[in-house]
Amino acid sequence: QVQLQESGPGLVKPSETLSLTCTVSGDSVSGGNYYWSWIRQPPGRGLEWVAYMHSSGRTNYNPSLKSRVTTSGDTSKNQFSLKMSSVTAADTAVYFCARWWVRKFDYWGQGILVTVSS
């Protein structure tokens, strides 16, 4: 059974960098034809795809966030991460990591609430 678990600070100050990690168990972030993804959900609002890292290491970002976001993997720890710079209150959201495989998100983490506030 594949499991994903987000971790990181729940509070980030405005203009600083948000850093999150997703730990994967039951599968390898470097194997298969998977897109290891980040999705966020502002409080009371809908889902927004943020970024993905393919098993090969190739990445892609939502154009609306591209200038501030980076995702990368650590195969030794079987993790992938998200960094978002220059955050504002608008970046306050629950951040989910998920696996995209064969045209669907089949496994999701439980999500982590990140609040941007001084």
Place this chain on the structure above:
Amino acid sequence: QSVLTQPPSASGTPGQRVTISCSGSSSNIGTNSVNWYQQLPGAAPQLLIYSNNQRPSGVPDRFSGSKSGTSASLAISGLQSEDEADYYCAAWDDSLNGVLFGGGTKLTVL
């Protein structure tokens, strides 16, 4: 940012059949398959329908999906109180080269 278009709310009484629509364009629904996710309060979304009309194991056959052109629909028959949740459609978008979500539909069981 553009999203797939869903009605913000839907409702029905127990036992009824309800449908939720999802409208897109040629770069997403028109070209790629549609998934539906159910999000219960305080929980992560869960895959409900994939490849337009396929149910993962464990999803009751009361849930069904369909797609036509650049639109898709989720139907729930025999509505139950436990179906009260937010429902999201999603599809790969070739222009975005990423996944596009609908705005979500809040289903209320009256």
